[in-house]
Amino acid sequence: MLVQLPGGWNPLLGRLALDQIPYDNPILAPLFVAVVVGTILLFGLITYYRKWGYLWKEWLTTVDHKKLGVMYIIIGLVMLFRGFIDGLMIRTQQVWANGPHSSGVFGALHGYLTPFHFGQVYSAHGLIMILLAATPLLVGFMNIIVPIQIGARDMAYPYLNALGLWITAAAAVLIMISLFVGDFAHNGWFGYAPIFELQYSPGVGVDYWIWTLQLTALGTTLGGINLLVTIIKMRAPGMTWFRLPIFVWTSLSANIIALTSFPALQVALGLVAADRYLGSHFFTAGFGGNLMLYTNLFWIWGHPEVYFVILPAFGMMSEIFPTFSEKPLFGYVTMVAASFAIAGVSWMVWLHHFFTMGAGPQVNSFFSVATMLVGIPTGVKVFNWAFTMYRGRITYSAAMLWAIGALFMLLVGGMTGMMLAIPAINYMVHNSVFVIAHFHSMLLVIVYAIFGSVIFWFPKVFGFRLDEYWAKVMFWLFTAGSALVFVPMYMLGFMGMTRRLDYVFNPAWHPYLEVMEVGIAVYCLSVLAFVVLLYVSIRDRVKNRAGADAWGTARSLEWLAHSPVPFYNFAVTPHVNARDELAWRREHGMDALEPERYVDIHMPSNTGMALYIGALTFVLGFGLTWRIWWLSLLSLAAIILLMIIRSFRGDDGYIITGAELERMEKEALRNRAQADGKYVSGGRGQVAGTAIAYGRNGASMGGDPFNSSRDGI
Amino acid sequence: MSHGHSDPVQHPEVQMSSVRGYLSGFLISVLLMLAATYMSATHAFPPFGLLMVITVCAAIATIAQTYFLLHIDTAEHNIWNTVSLVLFIPLFVLTIGLTWWMFSQLYLHTMPAMTGMH
Ligand code: HEM
Ligand SMILES: [Cu+2]
Numbered sequence: 001m002l003v004q005l006p007g008g009w010n011p012l013l014g015r016l017a018l019d020q021i022p023y024d025n026p027i028l029a030p031l032f033v034a035v036v037v038g039t040i041l042l043f044g045l046i047t048y049y050r051k052w053g054y055l056w057k058e059w060l061t062t063v064d065h066k067k068l069g070v071m072y073i074i075i076g077l078v079m080l081f082r083g084f085i086d087g088l089m090i091r092t093q094q095v096w097a098n099g100p101h102s103s104g105v106f107g108a109l110h111g112y113l114t115p116f117h118f119g120q121v122y123s124a125h126g127l128i129m130i131l132l133a134a135t136p137l138l139v140g141f142m143n144i145i146v147p148i149q150i151g152a153r154d155m156a157y158p159y160l161n162a163l164g165l166w167i168t169a170a171a172a173v174l175i176m177i178s179l180f181v182g183d184f185a186h187n188g189w190f191g192y193a194p195i196f197e198l199q200y201s202p203g204v205g206v207d208y209w210i211w212t213l214q215l216t217a218l219g220t221t222l223g224g225i226n227l228l229v230t231i232i233k234m235r236a237p238g239m240t241w242f243r244l245p246i247f248v249w250t251s252l253s254a255n256i257i258a259l260t261s262f263p264a265l266q267v268a269l270g271l272v273a274a275d276r277y278l279g280s281h282f283f284t285a286g287f288g289g290n291l292m293l294y295t296n297l298f299w300i301w302g303h304p305e306v307y308f309v310i311l312p313a314f315g316m317m318s319e320i321f322p323t324f325s326e327k328p329l330f331g332y333v334t335m336v337a338a339s340f341a342i343a344g345v346s347w348m349v350w351l352h353h354f355f356t357m358g359a360g361p362q363v364n365s366f367f368s369v370a371t372m373l374v375g376i377p378t379g380v381k382v383f384n385w386a387f388t389m390y391r392g393r394i395t396y397s398a399a400m401l402w403a404i405g406a407l408f409m410l411l412v413g414g415m416t417g418m419m420l421a422i423p424a425i426n427y428m429v430h431n432s433v434f435v436i437a438h439f440h441s442m443l444l445v446i447v448y449a450i451f452g453s454v455i456f457w458f459p460k461v462f463g464f465r466l467d468e469y470w471a472k473v474m475f476w477l478f479t480a481g482s483a484l485v486f487v488p489m490y491m492l493g494f495m496g497m498t499r500r501l502d503y504v505f506n507p508a509w510h511p512y513l514e515v516m517e518v519g520i521a522v523y524c525l526s527v528l529a530f531v532v533l534l535y536v537s538i539r540d541r542v543k544n545r546a547g548a549d550a551w552g553t554a555r556s557l558e559w560l561a562h563s564p565v566p567f568y569n570f571a572v573t574p575h576v577n578a579r580d581e582l583a584w585r586r587e588h589g590m591d592a593l594e595p596e597r598y599v600d601i602h603m604p605s606n607t608g609m610a611l612y613i614g615a616l617t618f619v620l621g622f623g624l625t626w627r628i629w630w631l632s633l634l635s636l637a638a639i640i641l642l643m644i645i646r647s648f649r650g651d652d653g654y655i656i657t658g659a660e661l662e663r664m665e666k667e668a669l670r671n672r673a674q675a676d677g678k679y680v681s682g683g684r685g686q687v688a689g690t691a692i693a694y695g696r697n698g699a700s701m702g703g704d705p706f707n708s709s710r711d712g713i
Numbered sequence: 714m715s716h717g718h719s720d721p722v723q724h725p726e727v728q729m730s731s732v733r734g735y736l737s738g739f740l741i742s743v744l745l746m747l748a749a750t751y752m753s754a755t756h757a758f759p760p761f762g763l764l765m766v767i768t769v770c771a772a773i774a775t776i777a778q779t780y781f782l783l784h785i786d787t788a789e790h791n792i793w794n795t796v797s798l799v800l801f802i803p804l805f806v807l808t809i810g811l812t813w814w815m816f817s818q819l820y821l822h823t824m825p826a827m828t829g830m831h
Contacts, residue, residue, distance in 0.1 A: 256800070260800070260801070292819070293816075296812055300808055348807060359815045359816075360818045363818045
């Protein structure tokens with residue numbers, strides 16, 4: 001052992017022992033029982049309905065980008081809920097533990113959470129919301145939508161795609177396990193030196209934090225590579241760069257940032273791990289270490305990361321506004337340029353997270369100006385959206401409401417961000433809840449855009465629309481909740497309330513804390529409304545069935561495919577003629593053409609390998625957390641072995657013959673005719689001079705996902 | 714796509730990789746890392762000299778890895794690799810440069826008497 005471990009360690013179980021299970025904790029123990037009962041119930045139901053085979057074949061081993069995307073989104077929603085419960089706990093503790101006369105239960109002097117437990121709750125909340133809720137939700141949408149929008153058959157590397165998903169799932173499981181086995185970090189979501197050093201955090205909490213972050217970083221990087229290659233290499237014929245939908249552009253810019261910045265995070269965490277496991281001194285005060293170097297490395301990733309999550313949200317808004325304004329997007333080229341300007345500038349501003357380090361006026365001014373520069377391209381975007389709506393024929397559908405909500409949140413968050421970017425102001429409010437309110441406004445932009453997109457693209461994936469009424473009820477409840485929670489939070493920030501307080505000393509703040517608690521209650525109602533929304537929509541799914549163009553006014557290529565999109569996306573790869581292809585085809589009467597001839601297509605086969613490797617990365621993370629060396633080595637060796645096996649075996653894929661394809665297409669078209677009542681049978685290959693509906697040599701012109709999967713990548 | 718894609722081994726990017734290339738990339742990085750570790754463990758040079766030597770080792774390792782393992786160069790059939798190189802260099806200079814700048818300023822303002830030590 002290179003480091004002095006407090007507490008026991010044995011070769012077989014590492015630091016794991018029975019007393020690490022918090023069975024005497026009055027909150028966790030009942031929760032644990034509920035989880036076990038729920039799991040048994042779920043497994044029982046699956047067995048009873050004999051769904052294991054279906055689950056295995058259709059979901060667990062799938063390499064279909066749409067199903068993987070749906071699973072990403074499910075993970076994201078589950079983690080969003082978990083993070084929300086953490087948020088509820090934080091708010092409840094603060095309103096309860098306010099003032100010297102507040103009562104305390106469960107061993108806490110004030111409130112119901114001990115400081116030790118409270119620290120874990122807010123650390124988990126932040127980490128989960130940014131990396132395991134927002135990120136998977138966005139990656140899920142990019143996964144589903146980008147390939148269809150560019151007319152590809154699948155992602156460039158279908159197997160790598162599955163691998164990214166299962167590694168992300170492993171990270172989610174790892175952080176959930178920390179609830180019941182051991183404890184979690186209390187160093188905040190981004191960590192501080194030296195509190196995360198072994199000396200000051202002797203438990204396994206920080207180790208859980210390190211390996212959860214490492215796994216999400218790995219999963220997201222793999223996903224990012226895949227999306228980049230897909231966008232560059234797999235575009236349908238005619239889909240030139242300046243015909244790409246804006247969502248594709250923002251995905252491209254976002255993933256460039258992800259690919260270039262995530263390694264910085266992995267290095268930072270690797271060095272923390274070296275300190276904790278090998279006894280090095282990168283971030284200790286003694287022995288030549290440097291505490292602020294950690295903060296520096298973290299935010300080199302951290303700031304680009306926040307733009308990694310906001311850019312796809314901008315893309316989503318750019319798809320929703322034109323559809324429900326019945327106008328093309330205003331300022332397409334400036335929108336593209338703005339996305340890349342934001343991505344570029346996001347690389348040079350990271351010091352604004354630690355202006356108070358004291359690097360002096362020159363450095364602070366440079367980063368202050370750089371930060372404020374972001375406002376220019378962001379402003380361009382806001383005006384573009386406004387001009388898109390200006391004189392448009394606006395329908396206030398639920399998706400549109402969510403997108404408009406996102407726009408308002410962006411204004412609030414952007415303005416307060418500008419304030420924080422001024423060092424003189426920053427010194428006053430740094431580490432206050434004003435900062436918390438700022439970035440929650442920003443992250444709410446993402447949440448709004450995501451719920452808008454859930455409604456917007458739901459019919460594309462599942463073939464029926466969500467219920468408009470309940471979607472709007474949810475929107476208004478959510479908006480009321482946001483206002484009630486975050487307006488008082490901005491005010492408290494100005495009054496000097498610092499972040500992460502397990503005990504709020506000033507009784508004068510009580511009214512504000514109470515209003516925030518009411519806001520959380522309203523948020524709870526909006527969660528309920530979401531459940532009702534799903535229930536009602538699934539109940540009425542036949543009535544709400546959607547045609548290919550679910551909204552009647554959609555513009556981009558994905559709306560040309562059937563709803564739900566078949567596993568092969570487009571039977572024959574379409575030829576793209578214009579920027580808003582569907583709108584163009586609608587104008588030229590080509591939006592419901594049937595191809596003349598179907599040719600064989602080549603598809604990648606399912607594989608359980610990604611699932612196995614994902615599961616092993618979880619075991620590896622768990623083994624490392626608890627310092628069970630044999631388990632870590634074994635799982636690492638197994639991962640490497642499986643990768644080698646996979647690369648030698650490759651994937652030959654399988655062929656869907658033209659005849660089969662024709663049969664499936666006929667069926668899909670029949671359903672579609674019922675849903676939207678228009679389609680031309682026996683379409684012409686060519687209309688109106690240079691316009692082409694489908695390339696003549698069909699499938700082989702588009703991307704062929706099989707090709708890249710062959711190398712075992 | 715200009716080249717046929719029935720046989721992935723024919724792809725120019727695949728053609729570029731060879732056992733020898735990968736092995737040399739791997740060996741060079743491992744050797745440099747071992748050397749750096751050994752030198753810091755034994756304090757083979759005075760602190761500032763050590764810093765310089767390790768930096769040089771890291772630079773050589775970085776170049777060896779980008780060339781041998783990632784095949785990032787300026788070859789024509791490898792246009793996207795060149796693009797990533799062009800993107801990477803400014804980012805590299807920015808992060809290292811700005812970090813260096815902010816920390817030298819920090820030391821200047823917080824521990825004026827000790828600047829020489831770092
Ligand atoms: C108009 C653009 C923006 C500006 C000028 C801006 C400015 C800032 C500044 C100066 C801080 C540091 C505050 C402090 O700690 O004293 C900050 C924190 C933060 N911002 Fe922004 N921001 C912008 C956009 C965003 C976006 C788009 C997001 C995410 C979607 C975001 C998320 C965050 C987060 C997560 C933190 C704090 C993290 C923490 O301390 O835990 N910001 N922002
Ligand atoms: Cu930032």
